[in-house]
Amino acid sequence: MIKTEKIYYDDLYLTTCIATVVEVSEMGIVCDQTVAFPEGGGQQADKGCFLIEDNFKQRLKILFFNVKKGVGDVFLEQDFPTISVNTPIYHYIEVEYLRYFKVGMKVKICIDVERRARLTISHTAIHLVLMAIDRVRKGIITYVKGADIREDLARLDFFIHDKLNDDEIMKITECVNELILNDYKIETYAHVKQKEAVYWKCLDYVCACGGTHLPSTKYIGNVRITKKSKGKNLQRITIEFPNHVLPMELYHKD
Numbered sequence: 001m002i003k004t005e006k007i008y009y010d011d012l013y014l015t016t017c018i019a020t021v022v023e024v025s026e027m028g029i030v031c032d033q034t035v036a037f038p039e040g041g042g043q044q045a046d047k048g049c050f051l052i053e054d055n056f057k058q059r060l061k062i063l064f065f066n067v068k069k070g071v072g073d074v075f076l077e078q079d080f081p082t083i084s085v086n087t088p089i090y091h092y093i094e095v096e097y098l099r100y101f102k103v104g105m106k107v108k109i110c111i112d113v114e115r116r117a118r119l120t121i122s123h124t125a126i127h128l129v130l131m132a133i134d135r136v137r138k139g140i141i142t143y144v145k146g147a148d149i150r151e152d153l154a155r156l157d158f159f160i161h162d163k164l165n166d167d168e169i170m171k172i173t174e175c176v177n178e179l180i181l182n183d184y185k186i187e188t189y190a191h192v193k194q195k196e197a198v199y200w201k202c203l204d205y206v207c208a209c210g211g212t213h214l215p216s217t218k219y220i221g222n223v224r225i226t227k228k229s230k231g232k233n234l235q236r237i238t239i240e241f242p243n244h245v246l247p248m249e250l251y252h253k254d
């Protein structure tokens with residue numbers, strides 16, 4: 001079975017790598033390794049490009065517009081949510097450019113670093129909101145139906161009958177902004193049996209999450225949180241972070 005070495009589990013801030021193409025299909029390009037983060041857990045995927053030599057005549061830059069995990073092994077442990085590991089990673093490109101790729105060729109993979117940085121801020125903001133919600137209304141995070149993590153905002157949908165009210169939203173916002181202001185350290189570490197099974201930790205709050213994360217909370221700036229009813233038992237929380245600072249100093253090319 002084809003699998004891709006996920007370099008981001010060793011170095012989340014590496015933005016380029018040299019890789020060997022192992023599969024070319026209409027689903028996209030699979031390489032032996034990649035720095036490109038696939039969509040997952042509601043977080044949108046990286047975008048970026050391949051740099052390739054076309055028979056050593058010209059250097060081509062071919063964009064990939066999405067990245068997805070393929071089918072792999074199931075990691076099944078009692079102390080961790082079930083996840084798929086040892087998967088291939090598909091980089092989606094326009095089909096007309098597939099002809100430039102051959103199995104065995106070397107390519108350079110480069111991600112759009114600013115997009116990654118924004119998605120990372122967005123993703124971290126959602127973690128802090130979940131921490132704050134758990135303080136304001138204990139247990140409600142088990143009702144999260146879905147998350148949507150984009151560059152400019154993040155959304156959380158809850159299956160909830162007794163919806164969060166204005167006062168609770170204000171308390172959650174204050175709590176998140178205090179967490180940001182204190183610039184608390186964020187740690188990630190792998191499960192003892194699987195490096196792709198990652199825990200996220202801030203203060204005493206620990207959860208399973210293999211997304212992209214900041215090393216501390218300050219980069220988010222502050223958050224603005226709004227709520228919207230999406231039906232009888234469905235509530236949407238939207239998180240914006242207009243004063244974020246991109247942590248560009250963390251990223252490196254090699």
Ligand SMILES: [Zn+2]
Nearest residue numbers: 200209210211
């Ligand atoms: Zn996360």
